Amino acid sequence: EADIYQTPRYLVIGTGKKITLECSQTMGHDKMYWYQQDPGMELHLIHYSYGVNSTEKGDLSSESTVSRIRTEHFPLTLESARPSHTSQYLCASSEGRHNEQFFGPGTRLTVL
Amino acid sequence: AQSVTQLDSHVSVSEGTPVLLRCNYSSSYSPSLFWYVQHPNKGLQLLLKYTSAATLVKGINGFEAEFKKSETSFHLTKPSAHMSDAAEYFCVVSETGGFKTIFGAGTRLFVKA
Numbered sequence: 001e002a003d004i005y006q007t008p009r010y011l012v013i014g015t016g017k018k019i020t021l022e023c024s025q026t027m028g029h030d031k032m033y034w035y036q037q038d039p040g041m042e043l044h045l046i047h048y049s050y051g052v053n054s055t056e057k058g059d060l061s062s063e064s065t066v067s068r069i070r071t072e073h074f075p076l077t078l079e080s081a082r083p084s085h086t087s088q089y090l091c092a093s094s095e096g097r098h099n100e101q102f103f104g105p106g107t108r109l110t111v112l
Numbered sequence: 113a114q115s116v117t118q119l120d121s122h123v124s125v126s127e128g129t130p131v132l133l134r135c136n137y138s139s140s141y142s143p144s145l146f147w148y149v150q151h152p153n154k155g156l157q158l159l160l161k162y163t164s165a166a167t168l169v170k171g172i173n174g175f176e177a178e179f180k181k182s183e184t185s186f187h188l189t190k191p192s193a194h195m196s197d198a199a200e201y202f203c204v205v206s207e208t209g210g211f212k213t214i215f216g217a218g219t220r221l222f223v224k225a
Contacts, residue, residue: 006155031211042217043156043202050211090155098144098163099206099213103155 003027006091006104013081014112021076021107023091032074033101035090036060043090049074081111114139116205118216126224131175131190133219135203138184145186146204147177150218156202162186164208173197198223 004025013019025032030051035043035058045058049068063085064078074093078085088108092101119134137143144163148156160171167179177188186203203216 040200040218040220043215045213048211092156097209098161099211100144100146100158100161101156101204101213103148103157105155106153108153 004091004093004102004104006089006107008107009105010108010110012110012112015080015082017081017111019078019081019109021089021091021109023074023076023104024072025074025093025102025104026072027093027095027102028071029093029095029102030071031094031099032068033092033094034058034064034066034074034076035092036062037088037090037106039088047076081109083111085109086111114141114143114205114207114212114214116203116214116216118201118203118219120219121217122220122222124222124224125193127195128192131188131193131197131221133188133201133203133221135186135188135216136184137186137203137205139205139207141210142208144206144208145177145179146206147171147175147186147188148202148204150200150202152199159188159201193221193223195223195225197221 007022034047044060046062047066090106091104094101116137146161147159162179170176206213
């Protein structure tokens with residue numbers, strides 16, 4: 001079954017730790033996205049990718065980085081986590097001219 | 113340029129009564145329009161989409177929306193609310209054939225028993 005996965009679903013870590021949030025999709029989509037969402041708030045695009053070896057920063061400035069070495073995989077890394085990074089991170093992918101996006105379940109990150 | 117405005121941040125209805133969530137958009141291009149639903153601690157799920165075919169679009173769980181170009185609106189409706197409809201709803205506009213996608217700020221739907 002075609003789907004999009006995110007791990008971990010929940011993560012609590014201390015300040016200064018390096019973390020990687022995983023996102024994988026089995027739909028063969030070229031476009032992938034990372035959004036940041038605070039509880040009850042709107043989504044903010046932080047990174048996107050048109051395809052392998054393509055990554056761009058989104059509308060919201062973020063200290064995170066991403067990579068796209070394989071079509072199905074789009075991990076997000078924080079080199080040194082801070083409490084201001086506490087949020088929910090949503091990964092999505094899309095294909096076709098209408099950009100219908102398919103979302104993963106999200107990772108809720110808490111930095112102490 | 114594109115933008116999307118969800119006119120209500122919160123909507124409260126009684127179970128069994130109609131639901132109306134309002135969305136206005138602006139777009140310099142031929143837009144694709146979507147409604148997504150998000151339940152607590154979950155990702156977004158597509159409810160329905162308009163992609164320049166029929167202007168009245170039917171989605172999952174009894175929801176539908178009508179694309180009105182003259183009013184630049186894409187309001188979401190449901191004839192009879194169910195408790196399980198309580199969630200956050202996002203209206204989204206995308207540039208057809210392009211990349212830019214804009215999310216609305218969201219409308220939280222409360223359903224009273």
